[in-house]
Amino acid sequence: MKRIISLSLAALALVGASLRVNVEWSESELPHAYCYALGSQPANCLPRIEAVTPAPTLAPTLTPRPTPSATPAPVTPLLVNGDFESGFAGWQVVQASGLAQGDVYHAVSHGGATSLWFVDHYRCWRAGVRQTVSAMPLTRLRFSAWGRTWADGNLDPSQPSDTSVNDGLMVGLDPNGGTDYRASGVNWSTETATENWQQAGVVGTALGSRVTVFILLNLGVSGAPGQPGGACEWALPTLAGWMDDASLEVAP
Numbered sequence: 001m002k003r004i005i006s007l008s009l010a011a012l013a014l015v016g017a018s019l020r021v022n023v024e025w026s027e028s029e030l031p032h033a034y035c036y037a038l039g040s041q042p043a044n045c046l047p048r049i050e051a052v053t054p055a056p057t058l059a060p061t062l063t064p065r066p067t068p069s070a071t072p073a074p075v076t077p078l079l080v081n082g083d084f085e086s087g088f089a090g091w092q093v094v095q096a097s098g099l100a101q102g103d104v105y106h107a108v109s110h111g112g113a114t115s116l117w118f119v120d121h122y123r124c125w126r127a128g129v130r131q132t133v134s135a136m137p138l139t140r141l142r143f144s145a146w147g148r149t150w151a152d153g154n155l156d157p158s159q160p161s162d163t164s165v166n167d168g169l170m171v172g173l174d175p176n177g178g179t180d181y182r183a184s185g186v187n188w189s190t191e192t193a194t195e196n197w198q199q200a201g202v203v204g205t206a207l208g209s210r211v212t213v214f215i216l217l218n219l220g221v222s223g224a225p226g227q228p229g230g231a232c233e234w235a236l237p238t239l240a241g242w243m244d245d246a247s248l249e250v251a252p
Contacts, residue, residue, distance in 0.1 A: 077133040077141070077211065079248040085114050091129040094181055094214060097221045098125025100239075110146040110197050110244035119240040124220030128243065131213055132177055135206040143173045143213045144201035145246040149194045151219060153237045161195040162236060169194045169243070170216045170225045173202050177210030181225060188225050191218060194241070203251050213248060217241035 080090030087104040098120055105117030118127050135141065147169030151162045161167070168191035176185055187204040194217075204211070216225050219239035 077135045077248055079133060079213070079246060080131065082246040082248070083112050083114075084116050084244055084246075085112050087114065088116065088129070091116075091131050092179075094128050094130050094216065096126040096128070096181060096216055096225065098123050098127065098219075100125035100127040100217075100219075100241075102127065102129075105242060108148065108242050110148070110242075112244075115242045115244040117240065117242050118217055119238065120219070121237055121239070124239060126216055126218045126221040126225070128214060128216035130179060130181065130215075132179060132210055133213070133248065134209060135177075135211045137206055137208055139206045140203065140251040141173065141206060141211060141248060142201055142203045142251040143171055143246070143248045144199055145169070145171050145215045145243055146197055146199050147192070147194045147215070147217055147241060147243045148197045149217055149219055149241040151236045151239050163195060165220050165236065165239070166222055167194065167219050167239075167241070168192050168217075169198060169200045169241075170214075170218065171200045171202050172214035172216070172225060173204040174212040174214070175204045175207040177208055177212050179212055181214050181216070186214070191225075197244075211248075213246070215243050215246060217243060 081087075084091075084104075088102070093102050100118040100120045102116060102118050105115050108117070109115040116129065118125070149161065149167035149169070151165040151167060152159055170189055170191050172181060172186045172188040174183060174186045176183075178185070187202050189200045189202040192198045192200045214225075218225075219241060
């Protein structure tokens with residue numbers, strides 16, 4: 001009887017040992033760390049998942065859109081001494097026809113205290129001034145000036161001018177910057193009768209880096225400013241003219 005009991009106990013011990021070896025721990029009973037700590041991975045333990053630190057998400061680098069450069073506004077050429085308050089400074093005399101004498105005149109002026117005065121006696125004439133200035137190529141420009149002419153037997157501008165004399169004011173613009181008023185490329189205004197102060201203007205487009213502007217007064221000479229002109233038909237004792245307030249600006 002004792003032997004049978006001993007065998008049974010031994011059998012039970014073997015069975016118990018077998019049960020201890022084959023025990024399978026489920027994932028719900030032990031955490032993963034314990035499954036791996038046993039030295040061998042039980043069948044019901046899921047593979048250990050390593051914690052992965054996600055790579056930081058980099059914000060996309062945006063290339064800034066280049067700011068379009070603004071188109072520079074055309075620069076107005078600098079006209080020197082346009083009001084003639086400094087006399088002939090900045091200007092050169094043009095003798096187109098006749099031999100008029102140029103001088104600074106302080107009594108008759110369109111604006112300010114000074115105007116330029118040209119005069120001759122018993123001889124018709126066409127004369128004036130010119131100035132060459134820097135300009136931005138392809139800039140559209142307008143040049144203007146004021147003028148007054150007077151023909152009489154005495155130098156008394158308070159008296160009316162003799163309207164039988166062909167007189168007037170013309171302004172020109174050479175877009176190539178030349179200095180010859182007779183050049184074919186010069187744009188001229190039509191002649192403006194100027195027994196009283198009148199303004200004449202002309203428009204042209206600069207073709208290079210310089211333009212030249214002209215102001216001509218006419219006393220008794222016929223024909224276009226770029227031509228020699230006709231004979232003087234009415235040469236009074238005094239044939240005079242004044243010019244003032246020249247302006248050069250960017251045209252719309």
